[in-house]
Every structure is written in structure tokens, then in C-alpha cells.
Amino acid sequence: MSFKPKTRWARYLWAGTLAMALAATLYTATARAAASVxxxxxxxxxxDKVALRAAPRDSAASQTLLWRGEALEIRGVKGDFLQVWDxxxxxxxxVRATQLMRVAGDAAEAPQLLALLGFVSEQPGAEPLGLALAAAAIQALPAAALQGPSGAAVxxxxxxxxxxxxxxxxxxxTRTNDALLTAHLDVARRHGVLLVTRELEGRMTVCYxxxxxRRLLVLPAASAEQKARAALAxxxxxxxEQPARIADREALDEGLADLLAHADAPAxxxxxxxxxxTRQAxxxxxxxxxxAQRSSADTARQAAQxxxxxxxxxxxxxxxxDDLARFHAAAVRVNAVRWAAAPAVAPTGRLAITTRRADDGQTCVMLRDPKAKADAPALAERxxxxxxWAASAAPNREGTAxxxxxxxxxxxxELWVFKKDASGWGVQVLPPAALQPGTGYAEFAGWEPGGQRLLVAREAMAEGKTIRRFEVVKLATLTPExxxxxxxxxxxFSRWPDAAWKRESLALR
Structure with a gap:
């Protein structure tokens, strides 16, 4: 039995990875296998684990085990058994008739297939069978239905x-001997589902x-929720796939932002x-x-805002x-870059910073006394x-940090703290947490009167959770008291918080 897509739209659907779903395993019979019958x-x-037997008897030898979702061509009936070709x-x-579901693939069968698909697709562990039903529904649905709500549902x-x-x-x-999972993955692959493995921050993830x-997003009849689900996925x-170059990653993210904007519907x-x-953030x-890294301050400000x-x-x-955990993770990322949205401000106080671009491309920060001569050496440099983020510079009133x-x-x-001690000026770095750089921030939250202590808010992702701390830090050692x-x-934090920090920071969300 040969299979031909019924319309140009159907041919488009079958041209991609879904083409293998039925064209190769459900409806195409090879010439040598079906020349006469x-x-x-x-x-x-x-x-799962259905025996393909050599004869129509339970006592007959089992030739192989079949798994849910596999498609077989039915060639005859022998009592309680169906004669099939794999x-x-x-x-x-x-195979016993009770272990197979017959599929004709015609328009009259489409409502039943859609109903079964709606039920099976909600059953964890039944994914291979659900994918087989979806492929059969694509074949059974008329061309107009494929472009309508039914096609979007599939x-x-x-x-x-x-x-x-x-x-x-x-x-x-991590399980090397999971026969059921291996079999289900093989069946899903034959139904056109391509899974890929990605690595991010040392963690391996299998992804669809x-x-x-992508096909769902271009269907006009898809609902707002369906498009939102597709966009999030x-x-x-x-x-x-993580690009190696920052410019390529920026271009990828701009495309993702556009996709999310189209999915953000009032309905x-x-x-x-x-x-x-959350994903847009x-x-x-x-x-x-x-x-900001490519010195585009205006566009960086717009993106941060x-x-x-x-x-x-x-x-x-x-x-x-689950959404709350993702919200907190997104808030940490946004708070880390929030200074990009801050306008440039004129330095005030007894200390100021200037920056210069070094020959090797680094940005060097120089701490200066605003009252000193222009050619005076910097008090400290790193x-x-x-x-x-030069707009974040916050000197204390005493002019010592x-x-x-x-x-x-x-x-x-990170939070850089320039400070003066008996040996002169120096700079120390306070990270968000004692971890490899990942997602987090350490930020200045205020100075205690006297200039001996500062208020610090720190938050970082650790083992999939956000850990947020508020600290009163001793300036001399940068250790929390x-x-x-x-x-x-x-x-x-109630008496001496920095007004701008309290107003702008997401640490108090």
C-alpha cells in the first residue's frame, strides 16, 4: 500500500522530521514485502513487550518483542491473532488482536483518533503510542482541518x-540498562521525534x-496558549545550541525575543x-x-529596561x-544587569572613578580624588x-571607601570595594557566593555611619535554588558580622539603606 500526501500542506508537514512517522513505518509497504498481498x-x-510469534498460538516461539507505538501492517486474521508484517x-x-489497535487512516476515523490522542497524550509513559496516534491523525485529517484547530491540537x-x-x-x-526507555526512544525516533543532547554549565540535558x-507557531488557528507553550519550549x-561568539549569541537572543513578543498575546x-x-526577562x-560589552550604551539601556x-x-x-523558581532565577539575572539601565551620573563625594581601555582589551578602573590635579596618579587601579558599571560607584561620606x-x-x-587602610589604598572583590561564576550578584546596599561597615545583598543560584542573604559587612576584612x-x-537595613538601592534593586522583590 503506497502513501501519498493528499495536499501541498500535508506534503509540507511530512517533509520534515515527521515524514518518518507514517511514511516509513505505517503506510509505505516495500515492493518485495507486499507485492502480492x-x-x-x-x-x-x-x-509494551508484546510478543511477535511465529504462529497464531500463545505457545509458538516468540521472534521478537514489540513496544507500544510500533506500527505493523495487518495482512490477515487467524482466530484471535492478527497476521502482521513488521x-x-x-x-x-x-500478534494477539487485543494487543493492536487497527488504524485505517481515512477521514471518517479522524474524530476517533483525535479523541484517543487527547487522552493518551496526557498519560506519562505512553508517549510512543501518542506519537503514533498523532501521525495517524495527520494522515486522516482533511487538508482544511490540518490548517485549523485540529491540526494545531495534533x-x-x-x-x-x-x-x-x-x-x-x-x-x-545515568541508567545504562533501562530497556523500556531505550525501546521508547527508538520508537519515538521512528515516528520522527528528533532528540538532541545539550550541555550548559556542565549539565547534560536531552532536548526535543x-x-x-515550529510548525505550530505558523498555524493561524493555533490558540494563544498553544503558541505560548511552543514559544517557551x-x-x-x-x-x-550555545554559539561560541558573543555576537552570534546576541543575534540568537534577539530572535528569541521577537518570538516571545509574538507569543505574548492579550488573550x-x-x-x-x-x-x-519571565522568559522575556x-x-x-x-x-x-x-x-554593553560592545560599548553600545544606549541600546544596552533599552534592553535592560x-x-x-x-x-x-x-x-x-x-x-x-515551578514557575516561582524560574521567576527568582530570572530576577537574579535581571538584577545582575540592572545597572545597564541606569543613566550616567556626575561623580559626587570625596572619591570618584574613571575608566580606560587597556591595550589587551580590559577595562581598567582608577580610583581618584576629584579635588586632585588631573595628572595626579590614581589612588588605586584594577x-x-x-x-x-560606572554609574554604580558609591563612596562613603568619610572618603575612605x-x-x-x-x-x-x-x-x-561582583562587588569591588576600594578602601584605605594603614598601608594605603587597595581593592577587594566580594563575589555573590563561593561558587564558580554562574548566576548571581553581590551588591552594595548602604553605608553605616562612621564608614566602618557596609550593607551588602547577595544572591546566587546553587543546585537549582536561589539563595539570598543580607549582610552587615566589616569594611576592614570584608567579612559578614x-x-x-x-x-x-x-x-x-531599616535605618541606613541606600535610597537608590532600596528603590531600584530586585533583591527586595
Whole structure:
């Protein structure tokens, strides 16, 4: 039985990775396998470890084991058994009729297939069968229905099941003997689901390549929720191929921002809009840092402001636990780059900083006395390959210390503290946490009167959780004297917080 897509639209759907779903395994019979016996129907295996027997008896030898979602050509009936041909293994045999679901692939069957797909696609572990039903539904639906809500529902079901299959593969990556998972992955691959492995910050993640999501986004009949789900799936940072060059990553993020903007529809429910806004905040924060690194202050300011605005649109009450964790992670990223949105300000106080570009490309920060002569040597100097946020400079009233935000890498902002002691001026770095640079910030929150202590807010991602601390730090050693997880638990944060920090920082969200 040969298969031909019925319309140009159907040919388009089958031309990508979904082409293997039915064209190779459900409806195409090779010439040598079906030259004399016409196929009457296709059977989908409905459970795992189904025996393909050599004869129509339970006592007959088992030739191989079949797994749910596999497609077999039905060639006859022998009592309680169906005579089948497995095109993948190029082998025939017999399977109990109760273990197969017959699929004709015609328009009259489409409503039943869609109903079954809607049920099976919600069952964890049944992804291979759900993918087989989706492929059969594509064949059965008329051309107009493929472009309508039914076609969108099928693409959505494929995407969601492929994502779950990828999650199962990620969770089972450490299990080398999981026969069920291996078999399900093989069946999903034969149904056109392409999974790829990505590495981000030392963690390996199995991800769905996203073919069904991209097809869903171009369907006019797709609902706002379906498009939002597709956009979120296609913009997961851990599933993106990470470009080596900053310019390439910036271009990728700009494309992701455009995709999210089109998915941010007024018709979305509040919790979906919050999810979109969270992802927008992540993407625009990366764009802001990339633009600042190439000295494009104006465009960096616009991007940082978009990230701040996106976080500001989120109502925490609308978030479930998983969404709340993502919100906090996005807020950390945005707070790390928030100084990009700050306008340049004239230095005030008894200390100021200037910057210069070194020959090797680093940015060097020089601490100066504003009242000294222009050619006077700097009081202290330190260089960085990262981004120096000059607008963050905060000297104390005594003129013995200055705090400065410096971001060495995207998503990780440190606090540089220039200070004077008995041996002269020096600079120390206070990181967000005692971790390898990842996602986090350490930021100045105020000076205690007397200039011997400063208030610091620190937050970082560790083991998938955000850990936030408020500290009263001794200036001489930069060690915390008091620490709390709530700013209100420390009296100095109520009495002497920096007004700009309290107004602008996301640490108090």
C-alpha cells in the first residue's frame, strides 16, 4: 500500500522530521514485502513487550518483542491473532488482536483518533503510542482541518509528548540498562521525534529538537496558549545550541525575543503571561549585557529596561511552585544587569572613578580624588575583562571607601570595594557566593555611619535554588558580622539603606 500526501500542506508537514512517522513505518509497504498481498489496515501496538510469534498460538516461539507505538501492517486474521508484517525489522508473524489497535487512516476515523490522542497524550509513559496516534491523525485529517484547530491540537500533542520523552531521557541518562526507555526512544525516533543532547554549565540535558513547535507557531488557528507553550519550549536556554561568539549569541537572543513578543498575546491567561514575561526577562538581560560589552550604551539601556519591565509585569500570586523558581532565577539575572539601565551620573563625594581601555582589551578602573590635579596618579587601579558599571560607584561620606559593581560574565555581578587602610589604598572583590561564576550578584546596599561597615545583598543560584542573604559587612576584612535571609531582620537595613538601592534593586522583590 503506497502513501501519498493528499495536499501541498500535508506534503509540507511530512517533509520534515515527521515524514518518518507514517511514511516509513505505517503506510509505505516495500515492493518485495507486499507485492502480492494488499494491506488492509495498520495496527498500532498498544502495550509494551508484546510478543511477535511465529504462529497464531500463545505457545509458538516468540521472534521478537514489540513496544507500544510500533506500527505493523495487518495482512490477515487467524482466530484471535492478527497476521502482521513488521517493516522496520522486515519480519512477519502473529500478534494477539487485543494487543493492536487497527488504524485505517481515512477521514471518517479522524474524530476517533483525535479523541484517543487527547487522552493518551496526557498519560506519562505512553508517549510512543501518542506519537503514533498523532501521525495517524495527520494522515486522516482533511487538508482544511490540518490548517485549523485540529491540526494545531495534533502539533501541540506531538510537542508535549516529545518534551516528556526528552525529560525521561534526561532523568534516565545515568541508567545504562533501562530497556523500556531505550525501546521508547527508538520508537519515538521512528515516528520522527528528533532528540538532541545539550550541555550548559556542565549539565547534560536531552532536548526535543522542536519541529512540531515550529510548525505550530505558523498555524493561524493555533490558540494563544498553544503558541505560548511552543514559544517557551523553543526558548529554553538549556536546550539551545550555545554559539561560541558573543555576537552570534546576541543575534540568537534577539530572535528569541521577537518570538516571545509574538507569543505574548492579550488573550493569554495570567499565569501564561507570567511565564512569557519571565522568559522575556531572561532573554533581554542577556541582550543587555552583550550590547554593553560592545560599548553600545544606549541600546544596552533599552534592553535592560525591557528586562526590568518584564519582571515588573509578573504577579507572583499567579505563579505555581515551578514557575516561582524560574521567576527568582530570572530576577537574579535581571538584577545582575540592572545597572545597564541606569543613566550616567556626575561623580559626587570625596572619591570618584574613571575608566580606560587597556591595550589587551580590559577595562581598567582608577580610583581618584576629584579635588586632585588631573595628572595626579590614581589612588588605586584594577582591570577586568568584564563590564564595569560606572554609574554604580558609591563612596562613603568619610572618603575612605567606595563600592563598585563589576560584571565579569553574563549573569554574575561582583562587588569591588576600594578602601584605605594603614598601608594605603587597595581593592577587594566580594563575589555573590563561593561558587564558580554562574548566576548571581553581590551588591552594595548602604553605608553605616562612621564608614566602618557596609550593607551588602547577595544572591546566587546553587543546585537549582536561589539563595539570598543580607549582610552587615566589616569594611576592614570584608567579612559578614551579621547575616539574615530577610532584610527586615537586620536593623541597619531599616535605618541606613541606600535610597537608590532600596528603590531600584530586585533583591527586595
Amino acid at each position: 494488499p494491506a488492509t489496515a495498520v495496527g498500532l501496538v498498544t502495550r 517493516h522496520h525489522r522486515e519480519r512477519g508473524g502473529y 502539533m501541540d500533542a506531538i510537542g508535549r509528548q516529545a518534551e516528556r520523552q526528552a525529560e525521561r531521557a534526561t532523568a534516565g541518562a 529538537e522542536g519541529d512540531a513547535w 523553543l526558548t529554553r536556554d538549556e536546550c539551545l 493569554l491567561a495570567p499565569h501564561w503571561r507570567a511565564r512569557i514575561a 531572561e532573554v533581554w538581560s542577556r541582550i543587555a549585557y552583550a550590547r 525591557r528586562a526590568i519591565d518584564a519582571i515588573g509585569r509578573i504577579e507572583k500570586a499567579e505563579l505555581v511552585d 582591570c577586568s575583562w568584564g563590564q564595569v 567606595l563600592a563598585l559593581a563589576v560584571q565579569p560574565v553574563d549573569g554574575w555581578r 551579621r547575616t539574615a535571609f530577610d532584610a527586615e531582620a537586620l536593623g541597619p
